[in-house]
Amino acid sequence: MKIVFLDRDTLSPETRLPAFSFQHELQVYARTAEDEVGVRLRDADVVITNKVKLTRQALQGARNLRMVAVAATGTDNVDLQACRELGVVVSNIRNYAVHTVPEHTFALIFALRRSICAYRDSVIAGRWQEARQFCFFDHPIRDLAGATLGIIGDGGLGQAVAAIGRSLGMNVLFSGFKGRSDQGCLYTPFERTLERADILTLHCPLLPETRGMISAREFEMMQKKPLLINTARGGLVDETALAEALERGQIAGAAFDVVSVEPPPGDHPFMRLLQRPDFILTPHVAWASDEAVQALADQLVCNIEAFARGAAVNVVT
Known part of the structure; x- marks a missing residue:
């Protein structure tokens, strides 16, 4: 399974991304410009995005894509209707910022x-x-x-x-x-x-x-x-x-x-x-306590692990 993280820099550098338990290839990008999305999605099975926009055009060009793991609660940066039509599961992060x-x-x-x-x-x-x-x-x-x-x-x-x-x-x-x-x-x-x-x-x-x-x-x-x-x-x-x-x-x-x-x-x-x-x-940091960002990263990996087991959780579509 090829996993591509499009915008790792949207999480604190101190945040640890737990290791996946299954066989995989993880490709991590600090940032992804709009004109780079299509190329980076092309061979991905799972894509992780926090704020990078996933348009219908980019999603349609992703030949193997099966899951979008949003590293946030909001999913307005993802074309959910296109994901429904393409059979791509979208999961998000929930209840991590309650404090x-x-x-x-x-x-x-x-x-x-x-x-x-x-x-x-x-x-x-x-x-x-x-x-x-x-x-x-x-x-x-x-x-x-x-x-x-x-x-x-x-x-x-x-x-x-x-x-x-x-x-x-x-x-x-x-x-x-x-x-x-x-x-x-x-x-x-x-x-x-x-x-x-x-x-x-x-x-x-x-x-x-x-x-x-x-x-x-x-x-x-x-x-x-x-x-x-x-x-x-x-x-x-x-x-x-x-x-x-x-x-x-x-x-x-x-x-x-x-x-x-x-x-x-x-x-x-x-x-x-x-x-x-x-x-x-303030620069969109209400969510970003050390504890909350680590909880987000932990849940992100859990969402992908659950999808790999065939039991997707936190499913938006």
Whole structure:
């Protein structure tokens, strides 16, 4: 069995890829450019990809391909319909980030809610010496206890974020689907969640129905000028509208770990926000604790091992 890993550099160099127990040939590439995909897939039985796109054309040219092992949870980089038609099994990684993403989410929330970055920058600039006393009050500091946390996405990550929020004394709301109000008492209608939340955090997949789910109209609904946190997927929020909402004061702050184009180009709307004390951009690392990445690598190998035994797991299609 020939296994080709297209983008090993998307995992930490410290991450160990466990050895496969069956006879195989493993070909590892640090990165794979778009025009190299077809050639590298041509003789592969199994291909591992994290973010490299597998198009219909590339898949059709892979003569022996039987499995796509996605080294992530999201599979929007793979043409799933083409895989169905070609009889190629697609497996993904699940439930490996149940600690790291919620912890990163709250790191961003704490940083904004307590103006950590703003105070650090002020100290670097000499403001403490200027104040000539033991403290100064240039930036807002707000407790989380008693605040309302609106969560969009009620899967494992959303539930873990909710548990942390409750432990801090927050009032937790799970948002219903946008445009619906018939999901029962466990969910707060989407529009009502936007109105009531002091902090909004996204933990849902990027699908046609969720792309751009928060845009200019939704920012106008945010009566409490909340913080907006996105550690889920770029594209869930209209990024131009987000920049404008922050600049207009429609929200109190924003922290994003994901962007619709990664890395963002120099003219991306987020680039003009980087010096603001109420905006934080991290480079898609919420998932990337040492423990989580190793768990991902272990599960990746387990997925391929299971497929080789004829008992595929974590099957997307």
